[in-house]
Amino acid sequence: MIFTCNKQDLQDAILIAQKAITGKSTLPILEGILIKAQENTLTLIGSDKDVSIETKLVADIKQPGDIVIDSKIFGEIIRKLPNDKITIETLDKNTVQITCLKSVFNIVYMDANQFPELPMINENQIFSIPQSTLKNMIKGTSFAITQDESRPILQGILFEVNDGHLNLVALDGYRLAIRTELLDTSNSINAVIPGRTLIEVAKILEDSDENVNITFTTNHILFSLENTKVISRLLEGEYIKYNSLLPQEYKLLVNVKRQDLQNGIERASLMSTDSNSNLIKLNIESDTIIITSNSQLGKVREEVAIDLQGESLQIAFNSRYILDILKNMEAEEIVMEFTSSVSPCILKDKESDNCKYLVLPVRLIK
Amino acid sequence: MIFTCNKQDLQDAILIAQKAITGKSTLPILEGILIKAQENTLTLIGSDKDVSIETKLVADIKQPGDIVIDSKIFGEIIRKLPNDKITIETLDKNTVQITCLKSVFNIVYMDANQFPELPMINENQIFSIPQSTLKNMIKGTSFAITQDESRPILQGILFEVNDGHLNLVALDGYRLAIRTELLDTSNSINAVIPGRTLIEVAKILEDSDENVNITFTTNHILFSLENTKVISRLLEGEYIKYNSLLPQEYKLLVNVKRQDLQNGIERASLMSTDSNSNLIKLNIESDTIIITSNSQLGKVREEVAIDLQGESLQIAFNSRYILDILKNMEAEEIVMEFTSSVSPCILKDKESDNCKYLVLPVRLIK
Known part of the structure; x- marks a missing residue:
């Protein structure tokens, strides 16, 4: 194998392929990058047991060949x-x-x-979505996956294609995150993708309107970009029926500036500690949350100044869970829906239906 | 105690006083900042056993008082x-x-x-030096202090005032760093200041021509800035007679572009490991170092292209020690002096006498 290429192109490609290399595999070969030199194209592949990333760049190939470094x-x-x-020459x-x-x-x-073969993916049944949109959807949900290894399905994010919509859903025992975008398709799909894979995919996606193509098979998902493909295995098992967790109605509606609420809760959380579950109390009154x-x-x-429709309410939260949500929302103004001090709170953008978050309150001992 | 002040001024002052608070003290009171409110001035003091930092800001004092938070x-x-x-109100x-x-x-x-009193310092016998100059002198020497706790004196930096010069000197068993500046004084002083203190002082010093005033007492050094004073204890004991370590002559003189040499050694060090003492070999020839x-x-x-005066030489170094020196020099072109493969190497700026570094070679088994 002999080839010549640009340093910067090669460096960029290595950084992409490396995102699949976690060092968690027990196979030493998977600490390497597979380099294939053929027909003026260099293909770099990094893999672990969940995910493989393949990326291509132009090179002047004098003698083709494959090696792992x-x-x-x-x-x-x-x-x-x-x-x-x-x-580079062998x-x-x-x-x-x-x-x-x-x-x-x-x-x-x-x-x-010795390098494992990539799964064969038949690239039909493709969905397309702008890279920046998918990137935001992943960022807006991935924080809510569980860290609890005893519930592996909840370490993934549900991709749900239905009714011309793509929903991404993540939840742990305390909160639920849903992001929704229109998708030009009549197909229906339910697949759960490892959260770690998606966090790496989000790093590769650019803040651009260029599309990423998505293909599902029974066991895998393929993300295709211009020069890069990411293949991830799907998680096995049934995802939780998250719709049944969402309340059908509410009694209080609060309009609030997201940054004001976030700043207030961040400061209040300075006085909350692990030993009291990061507890903060919200007194929702006519024009203020105290x-x-x-x-x-x-x-x-x-x-914090608010606009309230409904009765006043006292409710308590783990500040960490509610802050995670507020930091991952994008709208300036948001809406919060409450029913009682022991019912879930729903948070949404005021102007759009693209996101919906749920957080459980902490029950106070009276 | 009641006072009002600007948030940003108070935040800046806290950041300065905090630099003395290491959490290494066993006295709980030293995890606090002493706040003194008096005559429209707020004084914040942070301390540990080695160093105290006092900084002042303007405040509207309604009721004077002292507390520790x-x-x-x-x-x-x-x-x-x-x-x-x-x-803020008690x-x-x-x-x-x-x-x-x-x-x-x-x-x-x-x-x-309960807060310990600051040492009384009689502010006579003052030296003045631009803040940016002292900052560079500290940065250019502090990397060379020893990490070896069994030689406490070498965890300090020698401040040597002599013959109208200020020298800062640091050394461990493998290298020596000297920075020199002119000082308008006829006094002579030898004092060793804890390296950790000086690294914190360097963070407070600004990149400006404004002077910092320095006062020595038998046991302490005081750095005075416009609103801030840093008092450090001196290390006890005699510093090593470093002049006797410097070779009196040399046989080879190498002129080299500092960045070229640094880049070459950084890359070469990728193939050196802890298990071989980060060993790199230099073959010094007529117009190249290999x-x-x-x-x-x-x-x-x-x-690396060089200009050599003298015979060729083979010599080996621990790449880490020589890289530390190259990274902390400032000149584009530097001069290296060698005598033999087992004698120290001297590094200097080509155009100035403000810095001198020594590094010991690694003796190769023939």
């Missing part, structure tokens, strides 16, 4: 080389030589035949 | 408050109330009488 050392060498042409004794101007590295490579918290550290009182 | 929680509260006027039961717009915090305070390194990871060869 340790991802960490390869990435460090390429990053530190000057911004010029890099030539020598004898499983050695690969990397040359750039006056720098010459010789490192060992591994046999490409937020209070107290612990051995001291006590705090915050006032 | 936990530094961490006080800093977090002030940082999160809106950018507006903050009022209530009964050792409670202090912090109010800003619609936010009210009540936290406990500690008794100011840098090589090899380990179980692989091998590397780098070429």
Whole structure:
């Protein structure tokens, strides 16, 4: 194998393929990047047991071939080389030589035949969605996946295609996040994708209107970008029927500026501690929410202006859960729906139906 | 105690006083900031056993007084408050109330009488030096202090005033750093200041031509800025006679572009590991240094253009020590002096005498 390519292109491609390499696999070959050189195209592939990422770049291939190089050392060498042409050539004794101007590295490579094959994906039944939209949907839900390893299905995000809509849903025992966008399709699909995979996919997606194509198979999902493909296995098992968790009605409706509420709760949470479940109390009155918290550290009182429809209410939350939601919403003005001090609270954008969050209150001992 | 002040001024002052609070002290009171309110001036003091930092700001004092507040929680509260006027008032039961717009915090305070007194410093025998100059001198030497707790004197930096010069000197068993500046004085002083203190002082110093005044006493050093004073104890004991470590002559003189050499050594160090003492070899020839390194990871060869006066030489270094020096030098072009493969190497700026570094080679087994 002999090829020459641009340093910056190669560095960018390595950074993408590395996102699949978690070091969690027990197979040493999966700490490497598979490099395929063929027909003026270099293909880099990184894999672990859940996800594979394949990305392509233009190269001047003098002699085709496939090798695997340790991802960490390869990435460090390429990053530190000057911004010029890099030539990579296999020598004898499983050695690969990397040359750039006056720098010459010789490192060992591994046999490409040991690298696991990517799953075959038949790219029909494709959905398309702008990259920036999917990126926001993932960011707006992935914080709510559970950290509890005993409930693996909840470590994933539900992709639900239905009725010309794509819904992304994540939940743990305390909150629920739903993001919705229109999708030009009449198909129906339910698939749960590992949250970790999606967080890496979100890093590869650009803030652009360019589409990402999505293909589902029985066991896998494929995200296709111009030069990059991400293939993830799906999680097995049935997702929770989340619709039944959403209240059908409410008694209080609060309009509030998101940043004001977030600032007030952030300050109040300075006086809440792990030992009291990060407890903050909300006194919802006619035109104000009074937020209070107290612990051995001291006590705090915050006032936030609101517009209330309904009766006043006292309710308590774990500040961490409600802050996660407020930080991941985007609208300036939001709406909160309450029923009682022991019923879930719903948070939505005031102007759009693209997101819906649910958070459970903490029951206060009277 | 009752006073009102600007949020941003108070936040800045807390950040300065906090630099003395390491949490290493066993006295709980030293986790607090002493706040003195008097005559329209607020004085904040943070201390640990080595260093105290006192800083002042303008405040509207309605009722004078002194209290101590936990530094961490006080800093977090002030940082999160809106950018507006903050009022602080002591209530009964050792409670202090912090109010800003619609936010009210009540936290406990500690008794100011328990806070240790600052050492009395008679501010005569003062040296003055621009803040940016002292900041650079500290940054250019502090990396070379030892991490070895069994040699406490070498955890400090020597301040040597002599012959109208200020020298800062740091060394461990492998390298030596000297920075020199002119000083308008005829006095002579030798004092060793804890390195950790000086690293914090460097963070407070600004990149400006404004002077910092320095006063020495038998046991302490005082740095005075416009609104801030830093008092550090001196380390006890005699510093090493570092001049005797410097070679009196050399056989080879190398002129090299600092960044080229640094880049080459950084790349070569990718193939050096802890298990071989980060070993890199330098082959100094007529117009090139060839840098090589090899380990179980692989091998590397780098070429750096130089101008050599003298014979060729092979010499080996721990890449970490020589990189630390190159990164902390400022000149574009530097000079290296060698005598033999087992003698120290001296590094200097080509155009100035303000810095001198020494690094020991690694002796190669032939």
